Amino acid sequence: MNGQARLIGVDWGTSNLRVMRIAAGGAVLDSRSDPRGAGGLTPDQFRPVLEQVAGDWLNQGLPVLVSGMAGARGKWREMAYLPCPAGVPDLATAVASPDDAPYVVIVPGVALFEDGRLKDVMRGEETQVVSLDVSQDAVVVGPGTHSKWIRTADGRIMDFRTFMTGELFAAIRQGTILGADMGEPGADDAAFAAGVDRALHDTAITAALFSVRVEGLAGRLSPAWAADYLSGLLIGAEVVAQIDAKDRPVILIGAPALCRRYADALKQGGFHDVRTADSAVATAGGLWRIHEALRR
């Protein structure tokens, strides 16, 4: 790829680390991944891990900007959550460096407060959201372990909600009778659509989940299809909970296969303007914008 590196961007997730060389404007020139996510690290391990993964890049004197879980409690340096509404200038004002690496700058997470009470939190998604050029009020959805539905206006995060979808899917498959003989999701679009449809029409999800078993008993669902049906139920539960946003544009940021599933579920729920953005591109773009604001 052409272009000169101007920024080292770091996306330190719970279970994965990604370091990127970023050109002016936010394009990713080069990228490295490592399984040493923030979840398993103590504060003194962040600097050596980063140097092992990208010491050669760090030696070039470029600014280093980190988003994600490095700023969580008990991690590299605890960064207080920035309250909504939050955009690029707010994030840039609130960055800070860890004591053992003054050349590193960490972006804070964002929190939702209601009547002064903490209601929800994110770390990492805020950086992706501020990369987007969306003039209208929009909804940004980050599918995954803890799915985020983020309402934006004027490029700022106004409100958001976290759904335990990915983690619940894994816990239900591993820890309940529904998981017996269950395969991997992704193979059967019809089973997925049936799960979404059920969730759209039956919002008592802890009861609707039992339909995985009933459909199996009735012979209408093979064990191999059950994973897709369950996935549809849980993703459908997100869609129906956010159904009042269905006339807003939605931008999905995440793994392509999962984004495709969410796009299908959103369309089933009546959302009509659904786009998809690459996760690494969004992170790099957001880090670049925060970096630009820092230089002003």
Place this chain on the structure above:
Amino acid sequence: MNGQARLIGVDWGTSNLRVMRIAAGGAVLDSRSDPRGAGGLTPDQFRPVLEQVAGDWLNQGLPVLVSGMAGARGKWREMAYLPCPAGVPDLATAVASPDDAPYVVIVPGVALFEDGRLKDVMRGEETQVVSLDVSQDAVVVGPGTHSKWIRTADGRIMDFRTFMTGELFAAIRQGTILGADMGEPGADDAAFAAGVDRALHDTAITAALFSVRVEGLAGRLSPAWAADYLSGLLIGAEVVAQIDAKDRPVILIGAPALCRRYADALKQGGFHDVRTADSAVATAGGLWRIHEALRR
């Protein structure tokens, strides 16, 4: 206890077996439990297990009536589900004996169909429900791994719904970030009530669950309280899904500590007539009534 045994009643659950000597009218004279639930048994193991646990009782020539999972697919003898509405005469008409034990009679489970499609199933609760003397239309709730909410009229099961509450609680505690440092539920009534309140006002339960983490981050919930708050969320989700039944009498059948929790949650939801029945007493009473109908 006084009285002469007239019936051997067997409640064969998934994870537990209970055999009872039952007097005329349904009173339990004596009872034995065994951990060899139907979940772990193949068809040929039921008769020897029953004889090991209660061979001395079986030798007296009394009728033996079995409810629960002995009639499930792949168990002692598969008994087709009886469709709703179902009462004592319906259940008595549909009993059958396993091939290897003609002296044993198994009560079928009950199924809910909608437009000819199987919607929900129960095995065991039907026998408890028909023990109750409820003249009004009522709701019978059987809390547990798979909680049942059963609407009755004229002593018959009209409609019902299964919630995965108990199994979800265990899977969430064991398999998600919410379970980190979580204690046993039962200690903190205020945390439980806060969870119920949250679920009553926020029906997007897969999002509301994330509040367990947020409340912890905000320092408003100690790890030891989190179990009760999570329990309140999941039980509250049942109550709010059944809120249109709040003017009916509710009869809880189950373990006393769990029934107390459900009674608290029901009252929080505006249910005003909540009673509790003992699980073994209800099973014995139901088996007696089915036995009486068989003799006619």
